[in-house]
Amino acid sequence: MAQRISPEQGRETLDSGEALFIDVRDPGSHAMARIPGAVPLTQDSLDDFLATTSRDQALVVYCYHGHSSQSACDFLTEKGFTRAVSLDGGFEHWRQAYPDQVEES
Numbered sequence: 001m002a003q004r005i006s007p008e009q010g011r012e013t014l015d016s017g018e019a020l021f022i023d024v025r026d027p028g029s030h031a032m033a034r035i036p037g038a039v040p041l042t043q044d045s046l047d048d049f050l051a052t053t054s055r056d057q058a059l060v061v062y063c064y065h066g067h068s069s070q071s072a073c074d075f076l077t078e079k080g081f082t083r084a085v086s087l088d089g090g091f092e093h094w095r096q097a098y099p100d101q102v103e104e105s
């Protein structure tokens with residue numbers, strides 16, 4: 001079962017700069033607004049991501065509300081990532097709690 005972190009822990013992790021934030025929402029949502037520095041992960045980018053990302057890299061996975069990110073996290077864990085966690089509340093909670101930590105384009 002996916003490891004989960006609270007939005008507060010997510011914020012601390014973002015501030016520490018030690019984790020890669022992974023956005024599994026649809027690419028259009030990612031393009032519009034995202035957690036600063038987050039990278040989109042889609043079916044199209046998956047093979048590349050798996051081929052180039054260290055299995056020791058800390059990952060914080062988020063979706064809209066914190067549900068599908070848990071399955072994504074389980075998937076990444078099956079693929080060998082040892083430090084993948086799912087962000088509780090997803091981006092929708094995040095943007096309410098930390099509007100100053102949202103990158104928009």
Ligand SMILES: O=S(=O)([O-])[S-]
Nearest residue numbers: 064065066067068
């Ligand atoms: O993105 S979601 O699965 O939390 S609705």
